[in-house]
Amino acid sequence: MENDIILEFKNVTKRFPGVVALNDVSFKIRRGEIHGICGENGAGKSTLMKILSGVYPKNTYEGSVLYNGEELMLGEQAIQEAGSKGIAIVYQELTLVPTMSVGENVYLGREPLERGAIDWNKLYADTRGILEKYQLDVPPQAMVKSLGVGKMQMVEIAKALSEDAKVLILDEPTSALSEAEIDKLMDILKSLKNNGITCIYITHKLEELFRITDKITVMRDGKEIVTKPTVEFTQESLVSYMVGREMKERFPKAKRxxxxxxxxxxxxxxxxxxxxxxxxxxxxxxxxxxxxxxxxxxxxxxxxxxxxxxxxxxxxxxxxxxxxxxxxxxxxxxxxxxxxxxLSLVPEDRKGMGLILIQSILKNISLPNLDQFSGFFRIDADAELKASLIQSKSLTIKAPSLESTVETLSGGNQQKVVISKWLLSKxxxxxxxxxxxxxxxxxxxxxxxxxxxxxxxxxxxxxxxxxxxxxxxxxxxxxxxxxxxxxxxxxxxxxxxxxxxxxxxxxxxxxxxxxxx
Amino acid sequence: MDTTNQTLKKEGFLSELYGVLRLNIQTYTILLALIGIWGIFFFTTGGTYLASQNVSNLFRQMSVTAFLAAGMVLVIVIGGIDLSVGKLAGFVSVVAAYFQAHIWFEYLPDQPLLAAALTVVVSLLVGALFGALQGYIIAYLRVPSFIVTLGGQWLLNGLILLVTAGKTIPANQPWFSDIAQGYVPATWGWVLGLVAIAFLFWSMFNSRQSKRKHGFALRNIYIDLLATGFAALIILIYVYNVNSYKGIQNPVLLLAATAMIMIYLANNTRFGRYAYAIGGNREAARLSGINIPWMTFSIFVLMGFLSGVGGIVLASYVGYGTIAAGAGYELDAIASCILGGTSTLGGIGTIQGAMIGALIIASLSTGLQMMNVAPAWQYVLKAIVLVLAVLADVYFKKKG
Incomplete structure (x- = not known):
C-alpha cells in the first residue's frame, strides 16, 4: 500500500501572459488518503486543481500528470473527460441550480432516460442511494435553495460521487460553513476515506488540516515547497513554510x-x-x-x-x-x-462595483460628486470638467482624453479612475x-x-x-x-x-x- | 491633446469629416434609413408623399407615439420596460373626453377655455398618478417592471371600459380641440424656426468655447458649421413646407418642446446622469450613493406624465375617446427607442434617436397606407425594417 500512488505531478509548469502560476511542481498523492494542500492566496493551489479537473487541458501546461500510473490526457472535452475518469471537484463557489431539486442537481446533464423521457423515479431512487451510502443527510426532493450552505455542499459532494469519483477535490470547502457544519463535513470526509475515495483538501485553515489530513503539501509562489505526513508538521512550521519569503523593496517609504x-x-x-x-x-x-x-x-x-x-x-x-x-x-x-x-470606498471588484465601463472617465469621476457641480437642475459642465481634470492629472491617468470610455483603459488606469472619483468627494x-x-x-x-x-x-x-x-x-x-x-x-x-x-x-x-x- | 488637434488639422477637412461620420455611424445609419424610406415613398407615390399636407400629417401622426417614446428611453435606460403606456394614453384620452362631455359641460357650460385647462390638468394628474402607482410597486416593492406594467395594461383596459361604458365619448370643445388640431400662424412659424436655428448656432459656439477653455481638441470648425447648417436647413425646409399648407401643427410644436426638455434632462442634470449610471452598472451606481428606488420611481412618474400628455393630444386630435384608444402604442414607442439606438440591456440610448425612430415608424405607416398596401403586408414590411435596423446596428457595433 505504501507505494499505491493514484496521482503524481511531474514537473508541472503553467504560464499565463506575464505570470508563472505553477513553477516545476512535483509531488505524489497516495490512494485512499486525505491529502491537504495549503498556501497563501495566489500560491498556485487553484491552478493546480484546474489542471486536474480539465479546466486547463493537457497542452496548455508543461510537465505531466500521472493518474493511476498513466498520463492524464485531457483534450477538447477536458472537463467531462476528467469527470468520466473519476476526478471530481467541489468548487469554493457552489455550482448548483438553486431552483431545482437535489436529485435534479445531482444528475443534471446525465438524467436517466426511459424511452426519451426522464425517469424521475430512478433519478430520485439513485440520488437517495448515494446520499444514504455516504450518510449525507439531505432529502432528495428538496429544492436546493431551501437548503443551508452546509447541505448545499453535501449536494455538491453527492453530485461528484454520483459520477463514481475516485478522487474528490474540495477547494476551500469550509469558507462559508458554521462550526457545526464543518464538524459534519469532517465526518463525511472520514466516511469517504473508509469507502476508499481519495480526497484532495485545499484550505488555508490550519486547524482543519491537522484535524483531517494524512499528508500536507505546502505551496508558495507557484512552487511546491514541501510534502510530508501531517504528523511531522507543527502549526508554527506549517506557517513558516507558507509565508517564508523575504520582503523586497516593493513599497515606497514614507514618514508619517x-x-x-x-x-x-x-x-x-x-x-x-x-x-x-x-x-x-x-x-x-x-x-x-x-x-x-x-x-x-x-x-x-x-x-x-x-x-x-x-x-x-x-x-x-x-x-x-x-x-x-x-x-x-x-x-x-x-x-x-x-x-x-x-467615508469613501474603493470597492473590491473594480469592474463590477467601481466603474461604469461604458461611460467616459469624466462621467465616472463626477458620478458620486455631482452635487458639488449642480443645483437641483443644471450640472455646471465647466466646473465638472475642471475638477475632474485636476483629479485625473494629479493621479496621472493615462488616456487620450477625459471623454475616453473607461473600458478601454488598462487595469491600473481604471483603478486610478476609481480612486479619483472617491478623492473628489474629499x-x-x-x-x-x-x-x-x-x-x-x-x-x-x-x-x-x-x-x-x-x-x-x-x-x-x-x-x-x-x-x-x-x-x-x-x-x-x-x-x-x-x-x-x-x-x-x-x-x-x-x-x-x-x-x-x-x-x-x-x-x-x-x-x-x-x-x- | 494639442498634438492630436494638430495632426487632425494636417490630415485635412475631408478625412476629419470621414472620421466624425465613422464615429457616429449609428446615428447616421438611422438617418440614412429615414431618408431612404422617404425617397422610396416619394417615387412610389409620384411625389405626393412629401407634399406639404402629407408632411404635416406625418409629423402629427408620430406625435402621440413620440411622447411615449421620449419617456420610454429613460425607462429602458435604467433597465426597465413599460407596457402600459399605450393604454395609459388611451385611458387619459377617455378621461379627458369624459370630463369634457359630462363634467365641465354641466358645471362650466359657458367657459370652454377654463374647461379645457381643467381637462388638461386632470389628464396630466391621472397619467402621473398612475405612473406613481406602478413606479412605487416596481421601485419599492421590487416587482419586475414587465409584470407590473403588463398588469397595468390590463387594469387600464378595464378602466377604459368602465369610464366609456362601451361607448364613444366626444371630446370636441373649442379650446380643447385646438391643442392637437390647431396650427401656428405662418409668421410665428417662421419666428420659431429662426429662434431654433439661432439657438443651434449659439449652443454650438458655446460648446466650442467651453472646450477651448479646457484645452480639449476642437473639431474642425467647418464640420461643426456643416452639421449645424444641415440641421438649420432641415428646420427651414420643414417650416416652409408646412407653412404652404396650414402651418406648424400645435402638437408638433409641443413635441419639439418636450423633446428639448427631455434631452436637457438626460444630458445636463443629475437626474439624467444617474439614470444612465444605473443602467450602465447598477452596483457601481448604488455604491456611488445613488438612490436607485427613488430614481426608478421618479422615472415611472415621468413616464406616466408623458403618457398623460400623449393621451391629451390623442383625445384632442381624434375628437373623442374610444375603447380602442391607444391600443398597441406601447409597442410602437418601444420600437421607436430600439430603432433610435436604445440598448435593451440598459445604460445606452438617446431621446433624439427615439424621436427619429418614431418618425420612421410613422413614415412607414403613412407611406404604406398611401400606396394602398394591404394591412397584412404593412405588418410584414414594418417587421422587416425593425429587425434589419437592429441587425445593422449589431453589425456596425461589432465592426467598430
Missing amino acids: SPGEVIFKVENLKALDPNDASRGILNGVSFEVRKGEILGIAGLMGAGRTELVMTLFGEYARIVDGKITLNGKDIRPTSARQAINAG PSVLIMDDPTRGIDVGAKYEIYKLMNELAENGVAIIMISSDLEEVLGMSDRVMVMCRGHSTETLPVAEATVERVMTLATGVSSDEKLMKAN
Missing part, C-alpha cells in the same frame, strides 16, 4: 505622523443579509487616526470585505456596536449617507478594498505612492489586501480579522508574517479556548 483618532468602530456586530441566523460580523473593534494607514489582514472569508461594505451602509444590517466618525455617531444605511458622513476616511488587485507592478507602486501622499495630507486610510506583504509594507498598524471578528491590532513593527498568519488562522484563539477548557 498620525494625528488624533478620527474614525472608531466598537464591537460591531451584523447579520448575514442572506441568512439572518448567521452572524457575519461578530464583534469588530478598531480605530484609525488622521494621516494613518490601517491595514486589515485576514484570510478569505474572514469578513473583511463584509466589514467595509457594512460600514459603507451597503451590506449587512448592523445589530450592535458603535461607529464614530469626526466625533459624531453614525450608522449609515446607504452609500449616500456614508459619503455625506465623510473623504475623511478612505477605505480601499484590495486596491492593487490585478494591476501591474508599476501601477501598484504609483498607487502606493498616492496612498502615502494622501495619508501625509491627513486622510485616514483603511486598506484591505489579500496580499499580506502589501498590508505589512504599507500600513502603520495592522488589524487581523478571523471569522468575522477582529483579533488584535498590531503596530507594524510587531506584525511579522508569522504573527499575522497565526492570528488570521485562528490558532491563538483556539489555544485560548483550550486553556479556558
Whole structure:
C-alpha cells in the first residue's frame, strides 16, 4: 500500500501572459488518503486543481500528470473527460441550480432516460442511494435553495460521487460553513476515506488540516515547497513554510505622523443579509487616526470585505456596536449617507462595483460628486470638467482624453479612475478594498505612492489586501480579522508574517479556548 | 491633446469629416434609413408623399407615439420596460373626453377655455398618478417592471371600459380641440424656426468655447458649421413646407418642446446622469450613493406624465375617446427607442434617436397606407425594417 500512488505531478509548469502560476511542481498523492494542500492566496493551489479537473487541458501546461500510473490526457472535452475518469471537484463557489431539486442537481446533464423521457423515479431512487451510502443527510426532493450552505455542499459532494469519483477535490470547502457544519463535513470526509475515495483538501485553515489530513503539501509562489505526513508538521512550521519569503523593496517609504483618532468602530456586530441566523460580523473593534494607514489582514472569508461594505451602509444590517466618525455617531444605511458622513470606498471588484465601463472617465469621476457641480437642475459642465481634470492629472491617468470610455483603459488606469472619483468627494476616511488587485507592478507602486501622499495630507486610510506583504509594507498598524471578528491590532513593527498568519488562522484563539477548557 | 488637434488639422477637412461620420455611424445609419424610406415613398407615390399636407400629417401622426417614446428611453435606460403606456394614453384620452362631455359641460357650460385647462390638468394628474402607482410597486416593492406594467395594461383596459361604458365619448370643445388640431400662424412659424436655428448656432459656439477653455481638441470648425447648417436647413425646409399648407401643427410644436426638455434632462442634470449610471452598472451606481428606488420611481412618474400628455393630444386630435384608444402604442414607442439606438440591456440610448425612430415608424405607416398596401403586408414590411435596423446596428457595433 505504501507505494499505491493514484496521482503524481511531474514537473508541472503553467504560464499565463506575464505570470508563472505553477513553477516545476512535483509531488505524489497516495490512494485512499486525505491529502491537504495549503498556501497563501495566489500560491498556485487553484491552478493546480484546474489542471486536474480539465479546466486547463493537457497542452496548455508543461510537465505531466500521472493518474493511476498513466498520463492524464485531457483534450477538447477536458472537463467531462476528467469527470468520466473519476476526478471530481467541489468548487469554493457552489455550482448548483438553486431552483431545482437535489436529485435534479445531482444528475443534471446525465438524467436517466426511459424511452426519451426522464425517469424521475430512478433519478430520485439513485440520488437517495448515494446520499444514504455516504450518510449525507439531505432529502432528495428538496429544492436546493431551501437548503443551508452546509447541505448545499453535501449536494455538491453527492453530485461528484454520483459520477463514481475516485478522487474528490474540495477547494476551500469550509469558507462559508458554521462550526457545526464543518464538524459534519469532517465526518463525511472520514466516511469517504473508509469507502476508499481519495480526497484532495485545499484550505488555508490550519486547524482543519491537522484535524483531517494524512499528508500536507505546502505551496508558495507557484512552487511546491514541501510534502510530508501531517504528523511531522507543527502549526508554527506549517506557517513558516507558507509565508517564508523575504520582503523586497516593493513599497515606497514614507514618514508619517498620525494625528488624533478620527474614525472608531466598537464591537460591531451584523447579520448575514442572506441568512439572518448567521452572524457575519461578530464583534469588530478598531480605530484609525488622521494621516494613518490601517491595514486589515485576514484570510478569505474572514469578513473583511463584509466589514467595509457594512460600514459603507451597503451590506449587512448592523445589530450592535458603535461607529464614530469626526466625533459624531453614525450608522449609515446607504452609500449616500456614508459619503455625506465623510467615508469613501474603493470597492473590491473594480469592474463590477467601481466603474461604469461604458461611460467616459469624466462621467465616472463626477458620478458620486455631482452635487458639488449642480443645483437641483443644471450640472455646471465647466466646473465638472475642471475638477475632474485636476483629479485625473494629479493621479496621472493615462488616456487620450477625459471623454475616453473607461473600458478601454488598462487595469491600473481604471483603478486610478476609481480612486479619483472617491478623492473628489474629499473623504475623511478612505477605505480601499484590495486596491492593487490585478494591476501591474508599476501601477501598484504609483498607487502606493498616492496612498502615502494622501495619508501625509491627513486622510485616514483603511486598506484591505489579500496580499499580506502589501498590508505589512504599507500600513502603520495592522488589524487581523478571523471569522468575522477582529483579533488584535498590531503596530507594524510587531506584525511579522508569522504573527499575522497565526492570528488570521485562528490558532491563538483556539489555544485560548483550550486553556479556558 | 494639442498634438492630436494638430495632426487632425494636417490630415485635412475631408478625412476629419470621414472620421466624425465613422464615429457616429449609428446615428447616421438611422438617418440614412429615414431618408431612404422617404425617397422610396416619394417615387412610389409620384411625389405626393412629401407634399406639404402629407408632411404635416406625418409629423402629427408620430406625435402621440413620440411622447411615449421620449419617456420610454429613460425607462429602458435604467433597465426597465413599460407596457402600459399605450393604454395609459388611451385611458387619459377617455378621461379627458369624459370630463369634457359630462363634467365641465354641466358645471362650466359657458367657459370652454377654463374647461379645457381643467381637462388638461386632470389628464396630466391621472397619467402621473398612475405612473406613481406602478413606479412605487416596481421601485419599492421590487416587482419586475414587465409584470407590473403588463398588469397595468390590463387594469387600464378595464378602466377604459368602465369610464366609456362601451361607448364613444366626444371630446370636441373649442379650446380643447385646438391643442392637437390647431396650427401656428405662418409668421410665428417662421419666428420659431429662426429662434431654433439661432439657438443651434449659439449652443454650438458655446460648446466650442467651453472646450477651448479646457484645452480639449476642437473639431474642425467647418464640420461643426456643416452639421449645424444641415440641421438649420432641415428646420427651414420643414417650416416652409408646412407653412404652404396650414402651418406648424400645435402638437408638433409641443413635441419639439418636450423633446428639448427631455434631452436637457438626460444630458445636463443629475437626474439624467444617474439614470444612465444605473443602467450602465447598477452596483457601481448604488455604491456611488445613488438612490436607485427613488430614481426608478421618479422615472415611472415621468413616464406616466408623458403618457398623460400623449393621451391629451390623442383625445384632442381624434375628437373623442374610444375603447380602442391607444391600443398597441406601447409597442410602437418601444420600437421607436430600439430603432433610435436604445440598448435593451440598459445604460445606452438617446431621446433624439427615439424621436427619429418614431418618425420612421410613422413614415412607414403613412407611406404604406398611401400606396394602398394591404394591412397584412404593412405588418410584414414594418417587421422587416425593425429587425434589419437592429441587425445593422449589431453589425456596425461589432465592426467598430
